[in-house]
Amino acid sequence: MSKPKLYYFNGRGKMESVRWLLAAAGVEFDEVFLETREQYEKLMKDGALLFEQVPMVEADGMKLVQTNAILSYFAAKHNLYGKNIQERALIDMYCEGAKDLMTFMMHHPFLSPEEKVKNLTNVEKKAKSRYLPAFEKSINQQTGFMVGNQLTLADLQVLETILMLEENFPSILSEFPLLQKFKVKISNVQNIQKFLQPGSARKPKPDDHYVQIAKKVLQF
Template sequence: MQEKYTNMSKPKLHYFNGRGRMESIRWLLAAAGIEFEEEYLETREQYEKLLKDGVLLFEQVPMVEIDGMKLVQTNAILNYIASKYNLHGKDIRERALIDMYAEGVRDLMILVMRRPFLPAAERESNLVMINNKAKNRYFPAFEKVLSKQSGYLVGNQLSIADLQLLEVILMIEENAPLILSDFPELQKFKAKISSIPRIHKFLQPGSPRKPPPDDHYVQTAKEVLRF
């Protein structure tokens, strides 16, 4: 029964046709130059079939088939891909710093991801809160880190932390295009990471990168997961 979910040639991503928790995984695979397939969850029946087949260990998505495994839990998936493709530092010290920075980014990213699921009346005040936290807590911290580095958050090569920081910057800029105006190091960082060929390609129209979440994405997720 489970064989149909296994694809040894390309990773296969099981999630909604939207950003959510899968988007950072798409970014990471793109940065590694790895092509992948996607199977979008569009109905409750699809989700229940995955549950019945036993491929969602904790009854949650995202789920990624890779190297003969069916991995769930976003951080586990990200760390496996980052380690496999040399995007997780060169030693244990660098990995600790990368994990610390990445977790900080994800705290901010989760706030952004939750916003479309709030009642419409709360979204504007929530956006103000997100932008305030970005400007007063998270971006100053990363500005300080980058001021002591040579363009990357850790060491002298691209890591998962760099990718996630760029991802959340671009997410926030969609509603606050001038938010980096007081952060020159982050401006340089954004330009540097965005110009890396594989990242530049991922940022172009027609790539697997997903657009900002719309009402259809939100409604589909609510109907499939019943929350």
């Protein structure tokens, strides 16, 4: 069976959560990095982008778009989506919360200097007052996972969010002891530990070059 092929920029954005999931599942994948508007237009012309948007993933004879659909498919396929419909609902709920917070940070590199200052203040406030307390309360203290007794997509998304926050606010978990333990536990899962090492498919914090390429390709 061929490897999944990921079409996106050479940076985090919305594809990073897909990379996290595949890495955690031990699935090797290939990447096609969009660097020109022509590449993007060819994908649209070929009908590969149903809603004229990326990320897009080729897998199992499909061209999948819409990040949540991609994540749900691979999570279900690789046993990272809970054991029943109740667990799946909780996973979706925590993932949506993590995505809300990550979206603020994904937009950050594209803001003006003045907007960036306001955005960081807003992110820190929302994280400390709303999202991190909710995640802290939701951890299953018997198992250490977000949902049930095994690793799920929710654990990956919450850890991804935590690490993104810590890049700007290194001590942001100081008031959340359960999340501190959670971070250590999930980071030490073998495949995740490997993904967090230098040289993996994990992308670095977005820089100006990433912003310029994305703007050029998407023309905004």
